[in-house]
Amino acid sequence: MASTAAVVHAVAPVCAAPKQAAPRRAFVGARVGRRVAQVAHPTAHKAQQQGRSTAVQVFAVRDGTPLDRPLRVAVIGGGPSGACCAESLAKGGVEAYLIERKMDNCKPCGGAIPICMVEEFDLPMEIIDRRVTKMKMISPSNREVDVGKTLNEKEWIGMCRREVFDDYLRKRATKLGANLINGLFMGLETSSPDGPITIRYNKYNDGDKVGTPSTLEVDLVIGADGANSRVAKDIDAGEYDYAIAFQERIRIPEDKMDYYKDLAEMYVGDDVSPDFYGWVFPKYDHVAVGTGTVVNKTAIKQYQQATRDRAKVKTEGGQIIRVEAHPIPEHPRPRRVKGRITLVGDAAGYVTKCSGEGIYFAAKSGRMAGEAIVKASEGGKKMAGERALRNYLDEFDRKYWATYKVLDILQKVFYRSNPAREAFVEMCESNYVQKMTFDSYLYKTVVPGNPLDDVKLLVGTVGSLLRANALRARDSKSVNVSFGSKSNEEKVTAAA
Amino acid sequence: MQACSAVTGLRAAAPLPARARAQRRVVAEAATENGAAATATLDKKDRKPSPLQRGGTLQGAAAAGKDASDKFKAAAEGASSTSGPVLQMVEGRFSDFRWKGGRWDLSLFKGADGETDWDAVIDVEMARRKMLEDSPIPCTNEDPVLFDTAEIPWWAWVRRFHLPEAEKLNGRAAMMGYVLALFVDQLTGVGLLDQQESFIGKVLLHVCVFGILLVRTTTDLDKYKNLIDEATFYDKQWNATWEGQERPSDN
Numbered sequence: 001m002a003s004t005a006a007v008v009h010a011v012a013p014v015c016a017a018p019k020q021a022a023p024r025r026a027f028v029g030a031r032v033g034r035r036v037a038q039v040a041h042p043t044a045h046k047a048q049q050q051g052r053s054t055a056v057q058v059f060a061v062r063d064g065t066p067l068d069r070p071l072r073v074a075v076i077g078g079g080p081s082g083a084c085c086a087e088s089l090a091k092g093g094v095e096a097y098l099i100e101r102k103m104d105n106c107k108p109c110g111g112a113i114p115i116c117m118v119e120e121f122d123l124p125m126e127i128i129d130r131r132v133t134k135m136k137m138i139s140p141s142n143r144e145v146d147v148g149k150t151l152n153e154k155e156w157i158g159m160c161r162r163e164v165f166d167d168y169l170r171k172r173a174t175k176l177g178a179n180l181i182n183g184l185f186m187g188l189e190t191s192s193p194d195g196p197i198t199i200r201y202n203k204y205n206d207g208d209k210v211g212t213p214s215t216l217e218v219d220l221v222i223g224a225d226g227a228n229s230r231v232a233k234d235i236d237a238g239e240y241d242y243a244i245a246f247q248e249r250i251r252i253p254e255d256k257m258d259y260y261k262d263l264a265e266m267y268v269g270d271d272v273s274p275d276f277y278g279w280v281f282p283k284y285d286h287v288a289v290g291t292g293t294v295v296n297k298t299a300i301k302q303y304q305q306a307t308r309d310r311a312k313v314k315t316e317g318g319q320i321i322r323v324e325a326h327p328i329p330e331h332p333r334p335r336r337v338k339g340r341i342t343l344v345g346d347a348a349g350y351v352t353k354c355s356g357e358g359i360y361f362a363a364k365s366g367r368m369a370g371e372a373i374v375k376a377s378e379g380g381k382k383m384a385g386e387r388a389l390r391n392y393l394d395e396f397d398r399k400y401w402a403t404y405k406v407l408d409i410l411q412k413v414f415y416r417s418n419p420a421r422e423a424f425v426e427m428c429e430s431n432y433v434q435k436m437t438f439d440s441y442l443y444k445t446v447v448p449g450n451p452l453d454d455v456k457l458l459v460g461t462v463g464s465l466l467r468a469n470a471l472r473a474r475d476s477k478s479v480n481v482s483f484g485s486k487s488n489e490e491k492v493t494a495a496a
Numbered sequence: 497m498q499a500c501s502a503v504t505g506l507r508a509a510a511p512l513p514a515r516a517r518a519q520r521r522v523v524a525e526a527a528t529e530n531g532a533a534a535t536a537t538l539d540k541k542d543r544k545p546s547p548l549q550r551g552g553t554l555q556g557a558a559a560a561g562k563d564a565s566d567k568f569k570a571a572a573e574g575a576s577s578t579s580g581p582v583l584q585m586v587e588g589r590f591s592d593f594r595w596k597g598g599r600w601d602l603s604l605f606k607g608a609d610g611e612t613d614w615d616a617v618i619d620v621e622m623a624r625r626k627m628l629e630d631s632p633i634p635c636t637n638e639d640p641v642l643f644d645t646a647e648i649p650w651w652a653w654v655r656r657f658h659l660p661e662a663e664k665l666n667g668r669a670a671m672m673g674y675v676l677a678l679f680v681d682q683l684t685g686v687g688l689l690d691q692q693e694s695f696i697g698k699v700l701l702h703v704c705v706f707g708i709l710l711v712r713t714t715t716d717l718d719k720y721k722n723l724i725d726e727a728t729f730y731d732k733q734w735n736a737t738w739e740g741q742e743r744p745s746d747n
Contacts, residue, residue, distance in 0.1 A: 314637070
């Protein structure tokens with residue numbers, strides 16, 4: 001191609017005489033700055049040394065430089081975040097590569113999606129197995145509260161199978177022009193700060209058990225590879241605290257399943273988890289019974305047993321068909337972007353506290369990242385870089401910070417101890433609380449309610465907490481948990 | 497003298513068995529006619545009082561009103577008397593004769609004057625929660641728990657939990673205040689009342705009272721430090737990416 005030849009021509013003289021005024025030569029497309037000359041030299045030299053074909057020379061391109069080919073972005077991981085990112089990129093005219101290691105992956109997950117996600121992401125009803133309209137919260141002393149009295153017919157929580165959900169999103173991204181690759185990401189190399197990034201991955205061709213090592217050259221990389229992100233490790237993003245979520249899928253008899261037709265249960269208590277909750281969520285023909293914890297991961301099996309015991313009567317006669325566990329991030333990683341590589345979804349750590357919700361934020365962050373790149377590159381025609389990625393991070397942080405903070409406060413106040421949990425369940429009895437909770441969960445906006453009702457709510461909360469704490473026996477063996485910067489062992493203290 | 501009485505005692509003892517045997521023979525014949533009840537009274541009246549009955553023990557009408565309370569009598573006799581089980585786990589379910597339909601039946605908590613004894617209700621709810629905390633039971637649809645602690649009126653809570661604490665704190669504040677005032681008086685010669693005229697005096701008074709209110713033990717200081725740490729930790733984690741970086745929305 002003429003442009004490629006021109007590129008080669010331009011680079012070669014630069015190679016030979018870097019000090020000359022070659023950089024100012026104008027040719028089709030790119031403005032080449034002086035910095036490029038210094039950088040291109042060692043790259044070209046290295047390429048020549050390795051004896052590789054130099055038909056297309058690699059050279060660094062600054063942000064904002066018009067390109068003569070579409071911008072190339074690799075999205076590592078084909079879950080909700082990766083697929084939505086690839087979809088936004090492809091829609092915007094960017095060349096997107098979606099690398100997923102297991103196309104039929106059944107990620108261990110609660111599988112709950114809020115109703116706003118269905119609208120925002122145009123999800124068809126077929127991929128939603130159940131619509132949960134009732135939730136039961138059960139306190140340590142087995143006080144039950146029905147939450148969901150304030151929902152109307154159009155409001156529900158969707159339960160889906162992750163393999164079906166993820167597959168739909170990936171196929172949609174592919175239909176819009178993303179290149180889906182079945183491969184396992186192995187590592188990436190950045191030759192220079194503004195230069196292209198080389199992805200190394202094992203490509204699984206049809207029926208292969210072992211992948212063939214391959215490489216791919218792109219301009220930006222989005223790490224959407226989940227809680228154990230490899231990309232995050234490669235960019236030194238830092239560690240985060242994580243909860244271990246453990247779940248057993250149990251097939252229960254028809255009549256018991258009927259009770260869970262559109263109802264999910266949430267068990268709180270020291271026995272079930274010191275800092276999280278145990279759940280019974282209905283799946284398409286079975287229920288998932290599970291629990292999670294951050295501070296005491298080694299005792300997760302005992303918490304799971306306690307959860308099963310609490311739900312024993314309601315799941316009697318059930319058979320365990322699958323046991324699964326997965327880490328859930330507790331907060332974002334310290335560094336979510338480095339150069340032209342950024343993280344989205346679980347890899348970035350966008351899971352809320354208190355409820356542990358991650359699917360919506362993963363998909364939304366993927367979409368925001370994709371859109372930010374499309375905007376900065378003006379449809380894939382210009383080079384985009386760290387600035388665009390920081391714009392995405394800033395937009396996401398600003399938009400959802402209130403939601404995350406409110407859930408954090410709820411967790412700190414109500415998951416501290418058994419009395420706090422009793423007060424929590426007692427508070428959830430009120431219609432106002434239910435309405436506020438569901439509105440903020442289903443529509444992802446923190447809407448300030450009526451100030452008078454808020455004051456009443458505050459007084460009621462304080463009253464509940466005081467009463468519940470007063471009712472704790474002096475020789476109680478329950479624990480108090482704190483949520484600050486102490487180590488996990490120090491966070492748990494015996495009841496005063 | 498002593499030997500004499502011993503001998504008489506012995507002699508008195510010896511014929512007893514014979515008499516008792518005779519009694520029993522008479523009784524046996526009576527039993528066929530009268531029945532067991534008659535037998536019992538006959539036996540008791542003629543017997544010498546047992547060690548338990550000697551030494552000032554009262555019986556019958558004289559002992560009225562000096563029994564142990566019903567609760568302990570029931571416990572001694574096996575708890576099944578009139579009411580029913582008290583704070584027990586029966587077949588994996590919580591059962592108490594006052595716990596009906598998932599609530600405490602407040603009519604069964606009447607105190608001496610006919611008013612509901614709220615302290616007893618609080619005690620029993622505390623005991624129930626402790627029991628369930630120590631040995632959790634499955635949650636069933638058949639036995640829902642519906643008791644709301646708001647059923648207990650606010651003044652019962654205040655009287656039981658707040659007032660004793662308030663008394664202690666007020667006492668401490670008064671003691672500390674008085675001692676400090678005396679100390680200042682000794683140092684500066686300013687009298688107790690005159691100390692409060694100055695602004696500093698008033699400030700120190702407030703510091704003393706509120707200090708005692710808020711910092712009750714040394715662990716309270718750690719608690720407040722922890723609270724501040726907790727309140728700001730999550731924010732720090734979220735802002736970690738922006739450390740040393742320019743944030744687009746700042747422009």
